[in-house]
Amino acid sequence: GGQMPIDMRLGKLRGNTSADAMPIGPFRTYSQPVNVAALESRFEAGSEVTPEALKAVGLIRKVSVDVKVLGVGELTKTLSVSAHGFSKSAVEKIEAAGGKVSWLRGEPVKKRKRHKAAKPTAPEPDETEAEAETETEPEASEPAEEAEG
Numbered sequence: 001g002g003q004m005p006i007d008m009r010l011g012k013l014r015g016n017t018s019a020d021a022m023p024i025g026p027f028r029t030y031s032q033p034v035n036v037a038a039l040e041s042r043f044e045a046g047s048e049v050t051p052e053a054l055k056a057v058g059l060i061r062k063v064s065v066d067v068k069v070l071g072v073g074e075l076t077k078t079l080s081v082s083a084h085g086f087s088k089s090a091v092e093k094i095e096a097a098g099g100k101v102s103w104l105r106g107e108p109v110k111k112r113k114r115h116k117a118a119k120p121t122a123p124e125p126d127e128t129e130a131e132a133e134t135e136t137e138p139e140a141s142e143p144a145e146e147a148e149g
Contacts, residue, residue: 071091075096086101
């Protein structure tokens with residue numbers, strides 16, 4: 001008999017439950033990918049690329065879902081691209097072609113990596129001591145040469 005343990009009464013979480021796993025639940029984030037090659041083939045040079053324009057051309061399904069531009073393919077046309085996200089290669093290719101990149105939610109802030117404090121190392125010998133050692137060695141060898149000659 002006895003009471004049923006709490007861990008046996010409650011359900012178990014199955015699958016990936018870490019915060020770094022695939023986003024599940026109400027906080028999931030999803031963006032519609034659009035490649036640079038698709039922009040090259042669907043838009044004229046000098047045109048403005050927005051989520052509304054991408055929907056009109058048929059590259060995305062919903063305007064309400066974020067759009068991320070990826071750098072797959074080549075871009076030769078000058079385009080002004082507005083989206084929620086960009087890959088590094090996409091930004092490089094758009095700017096190399098003479099276009100402009102604008103973030104719809106503001107440019108993302110780069111995360112700083114935390115560096116551990118460096119461990120103190122053994123004290124290095126002073127430079128004056130090292131110079132003094134090198135100067136004394138040639139002086140010691142000069143009298144030996146004079147004695148031979």
